[in-house]
Amino acid sequence: MKEISAIAKGIAPSATLAISALSAEMKAKGIDVVGFGAGEPDFETPENIKNAGIRAIMDNQSHYTSSSGIVELRAAICKYLSREFGISYEPRQICVSSGAKHIIYLALQTILNPGDEVVLPAPYWVTYIEAIRMCGGVPVVVQTTEEQRFKISPEMLNSAITDKTKCVIMTNPSNPTGVIYSPDEVRALGEVISKKDIYVIDDEIYASLVYRGEYLSFAAINDDMKERTIVVNGVSKTYAMTGWRIGFAAANREISTAMATYLSHSTGNPCNVAQYAALEAYSGDQSSVKVMWEAFNERRKYFVSRVNEMKYVSCIEPDAAFYIFMNVKGMYGKKVHGEVISSSDDFCRLLLKYGLVATVPGTAFGAEGYVRWSYATSMDNIKKGLDRLEEFISLAQ
Template identity: 40%
Template sequence: MISEKAKNISPSITMEIAGKVAEMIKNGEKIVNLTIGEPDFFTPAYAKLSGIAAITNNITKYDVASGNMDLKKAICEKLKEENGLSYDVSQIVVSNGAKQAITNAAFAVLNPDDEVLIPTPCWVSYPEIVKLTGAKPVMVKTRKENSFKLTIDDVKPYINQKTKMVILTNPNNPTGAVFTKDELSTLCEFFTENNITIMSDEIYESINFDFDFVSVASLSQKIYDNTILINGFSKSASMTGWRLGYSATSKELAKAIESIQSHLTAHPSTISQQAGIAAIRQCKNDVKIMRQTYKERRDYIAEFFKKWGKLDIIYPQGAFYVFIDISPLKDKLKGQYLSLDFCNGILSKENVALVPGQGFFEDNFVRLSYASSMETIKEGLERIKKYTESL
């Protein structure tokens, strides 16, 4: 009864930890949960009020499959003002979250047996989405000394006649690494020259601390023409539950994406789309406050690990994650997966929940999310230190 395609989807190794956390909470245990991949802020007031107004004013009927025209205009304004990009509304498709935007675009571009380059560590859904299209995910290992940022040397051995697409995430989940303009230019010129479509997932764009964010499509006209830009509202406006994202690409490809979406889900919630307009036009100060708060947390965590000196981290320049190197503990943890062993151990001994790096294809690390209060972060760090030093 179950299709081979469905059977081919890999279960997430992180679900084991999630299940244990849920069970412990159910049993009344207090967990220091540092796994959460969503902002700990509420949706900004203007966005919420716009959603409420949409209900009150009966903006609850069907809309066009590619999204509300006013929202698409607002997205074009945002891309122009913040990224220096000129897009027409016909190039924008608004989807039920950035995940659907990625999935739509993958189905619109990929054929069976095409290959997609996915730098690791990476978000767990990328390879599974690629497999659903019938294409093949090609996992490209990056290096700690480069903060796990992809280089041409990393990717060259994996390119062949079947290579169709590369997925770039900037800022990165799980590492928090951010590409500089020069790094991006070098990479994207290479991919464009080799006719490899670039899917640029920029969902963490607004959470960027140390230098100006550069959107891939802004690098040159050729790269613009070769790029599918993915973004959304979940991280920038703390609207994870509203399910609102978008893609920006060529008119031809946008039309194909719209056609696919029209048969899968049609447009996103009309209520969410009204909130999205307000998020772009009226919530910029909220975004700044969130970013500054994340930066303060990042700075505290980085200083903690620097002073402690026992474990290294990838210094995060964006997103709200810290990737902690636990490879020095290999001789002390004997499980099949180092990161899963560490996460199981610290959960059972110290009630701290972290995400094993194995779930991101990098077993020597664990991911800590600082989308939590400073009090929770401080408590979690002290317990990480206690557990590590007890081994």
């Protein structure tokens, strides 16, 4: 047999999905695992959105649509972007596809030539690094520290940029750390981006889940930054619609046209019915977003206070999203049931084995020493999981 492609051979599987699969396997065997691995809301899609999907089926919305999405949805997205973030786009600048994850590939495919460099601040969301490679790019990882609240500074960005740099990927708010960049920080990074003449892929998928601090999109800084920003967002997190698979990009005309052409030859169009559900999400009653926001915020506060009362572990207070990025370095060198912990992988493996709690090691996000906990799970599960963590820590010798 001929070999498969070098790119395909080099792709690493998603570590977050691997942990979810392992804990699901244990659960299927009747083991009472508490899962903190999944990056999706535990809420169901709101009724008004589900009904819009049902109506779309009954109205025979079962045909192909425009490859970058129905114009009504793209117009509703423009209104959403203007209402929430103060950025104005025309529907032809919006490309809708099957989830923000796919939009990120599409954005990278649209702007990268083979060998182009992409600056990626770490900790980063697992998919980016593989997506960059799959699109022929070269990731240039810039390590941030907990002392900096895991944020890249303008100086760090500036020195990571070379002649080969095409773009930087910013995740604001961040998965896995839950931090946001302040408007001043966004502007200062924007200056470097403008001066160095590169693009920014601004992943804003958690931008409607900000609990503290002011939020600014890179596209909202000024006209120049709007031209060089590819805004990525979608319905998954804000409207509890992960399985509907609708995400979008907002970009300048050249990029949005090229993206639309890509889409016409690849996906054809995103699911027609899901587009009508997303249309209701963006243009219908928003009260369910507030309800979910409040629940996440309450869990966030509880989580942070419990963790910071414990021995050997700690976490910074996140501003947004639904993740806690826990520092577990205090557990290094300790033994649990005779097994030594010397990495975040060990910590997660042993916590799953002895504590029956599933989490994701920081190595998956390019940040050894940390463990990501998703608090997109019920308060009961959070209490149970943290009780188990406490018990696990008490076993450490």
